[in-house]
Amino acid sequence: MVLVGRDGVRRWIGAETQAALVRYFAPHDDAKRLPIFPILLGDTPLESLPAFLNLFQATRWDGAADLPDTLIAQIRKRLPVRPEGAVLEGCPFVGLNAFRIDQARLFFGRQKETLDALACFETRRDRKPVRWLEINGNSGCGKSSLMNAGLLPLVKQGWLWPRTGIAHWLRIGPMMPGQHPVAMLAESLARFSRDALDAPAEMADIRRALEADRRGLADWLRGRKRDDTAFLLALDQFEELFTFADKDERAHFDRLLAAALGDPDCPLYLISTVRADFLDRMDDLPCLIDLRNRLAHPWTLPLAGDEAVREIISGPARLAGLDVSEVREAMVADAHGEPGALPLVENALEWL
Secondary structure, eight states, rough: OEBBBBBBOOOGGHHHHHHHHHHSSSOSGGOOOOOOOOEEETTTTTTSGGGGGGGGGOEEEEESSSSOOHHHHHHHTTOOHHHHOOOOOOOOOOTTOOGGGGGGGGSSSSHHHHHHHHHGSSTTTSOOOOOEEEEEOOOOHHHHHHIIIIIIHHHHHTTHHHSSSEEEEEEEEEEEOOOOOHHHHHHHHHHHHHSSSSSOOOOHHHHHHHHHHHHHHHHHHHTTTOTTTEEEEOOOOOTHHTTTHHHHHHHHHHHHHHHHHHOOSSSHHHHEEEEEEGGGGGGOOOOOOOHHHHHHEEEEOOOOOOOHHHHHHHHHHHHOOOOOHHHHHHHHHHTTTTTTHHHHHHHHHHHH
């Protein structure tokens, strides 16, 4: 069972919850799964559950009365129950778009991969902390969706605390480099200052700080450092540094980001997504490639297997009260082993 109070799954019970989720999602044999039964204490809102726990029907309990007989029976039979009935209005599929952060409850089929990626923030064998998680993979395998709807919501809920000892995480982005990565970074920092720090800052002032020298980003963040708090930069489609970015801005962005990530007094961490076929272009970023070898954890997102594709199709449909049984197996067969199939599956479901 996972007991959830009014503050949701946070800090000291986060590690136990992660262990339970790994024990449930990792085995391929259902008989080896550790069933999960979320218990909402008192008037705890359903929204306080992490997205993964929303996959299971939660039971309310006042902490004093006996647990319901139906729950006891489910526990004895090791049968977790999925939520019943439609809880979502409208289309539950995202089409050709990547999942957004606010669509985490619709993100199915990649639970194990999300937990595996989070585990990469463990301290390395050489005792150096992992400051950069690089998610790479084929085009269309779901890298952006994994970061946005898988990792970032859990980081916000404090799930990196057991691995890093840092309780509070403030997110910058997600941002894409585009043609002018330094300008895009300044824009992201201006939004971050307004929304997360409640301290509006002019983008022009941030831009001047970033352009001053290679320590511009590190100094800006250190000036806003708080106790027991880290900054997490979400950088999507990293390959745009090679395909779109102005050469001079790319070089300066390389220096800025590497200086901040390499500064032990600047609590900046990075999650990036990059197409695997652009990894050989890392030589274009000499500062970051050195840091990547020392403080990064490259992690490859595999293609979704047949069972994952079934869950990707069926999970959102259940939330909306839709029956997709007549098309599911045909779509799973068509997607089998096909790189880039997930956006096409989502697009077909959205049209249907």
